[in-house]
Amino acid sequence: MSPVASRWTLLVATMAIVGSGSGALFSLGVFLEPIEKATGWSRTDVSAVALLTWITYGIGSFVWGLLSGRSGVRVVVVAGGLLLGLGLVLGSQATTLWQFGAAFGGLVGLAVGAFYAPLTTTVSNAFKTNRGLAVGFVAAGSGLGTFAIAPLTRWLISEFDWRLAMLVLGDLAWLTIIPLALLIREDRSLVSPGRRSGREPDLALLDVARTPQFWLITVTHFTCCLAHSGPI
Numbered sequence: 001m002s003p004v005a006s007r008w009t010l011l012v013a014t015m016a017i018v019g020s021g022s023g024a025l026f027s028l029g030v031f032l033e034p035i036e037k038a039t040g041w042s043r044t045d046v047s048a049v050a051l052l053t054w055i056t057y058g059i060g061s062f063v064w065g066l067l068s069g070r071s072g073v074r075v076v077v078v079a080g081g082l083l084l085g086l087g088l089v090l091g092s093q094a095t096t097l098w099q100f101g102a103a104f105g106g107l108v109g110l111a112v113g114a115f116y117a118p119l120t121t122t123v124s125n126a127f128k129t130n131r132g133l134a135v136g137f138v139a140a141g142s143g144l145g146t147f148a149i150a151p152l153t154r155w156l157i158s159e160f161d162w163r164l165a166m167l168v169l170g171d172l173a174w175l176t177i178i179p180l181a182l183l184i185r186e187d188r189s190l191v192s193p194g195r196r197s198g199r200e201p202d203l204a205l206l207d208v209a210r211t212p213q214f215w216l217i218t219v220t221h222f223t224c225c226l227a228h229s230g231p232i
Contacts, residue, residue: 019145060113080114
């Protein structure tokens with residue numbers, strides 16, 4: 001496979017993985033009412049699980065980011081896929097709120113953190129030309145995954161029940177993310193032409209954290225997420 005084809009294969013696989021993770025994460029909104037009716041848990045209780053999911057997602061993003069630099073992105077994505085499927089399968093069998101919170105709020109949130117940041121970095125490194133377009137496609141994968149998984153989840157719930165629907169999502173996570181992770185390559189042949197000659201200086205995390213650009217991007221991203229994810 002040519003380097004160009006390999007880069008676009010990486011991009012398509014990344015979009016599908018990010019979409020699968022985001023779709024599972026946001027599916028809780030579809031499950032909210034059926035779970036409330038079937039279990040007797042209050043909407044506040046289930047919403048607290050959603051909050052826990054976002055907290056573990058944020059923490060997981062830091063942890064997975066560090067691990068991806070040491071063990072490689074493919075290993076991180078496979079681990080995230082395994083945990084995502086496990087969290088959904090265990091969540092579908094939960095009989096108490098704390099069990100559901102540990103499965104969905106803990107494992108699912110932690111797992112989804114393994115996808116977006118490490119894979120976006122991988123795609124960004126692979127595309128030295130058309131980088132903005134490639135990263136945009138990765139972000140679009142998140143929306144497309146939610147768009148596809150939400151109606152599937154609603155249909156499964158209407159035809160069967162919420163437990164089977166969540167079980168199916170867990171199985172699909174295993175069947176899609178883990179095989180697609182095998183297409184992720186961090187080979188130097190993936191790097192597009194146009195790389196600057198010579199080695200670019202490495203910046204330590206603390207050095208980056210001292211720059212105003214870092215905090216501007218961080219605050220902007222936080223505000224954006226607060227605006228669109230908070231109401232959800």
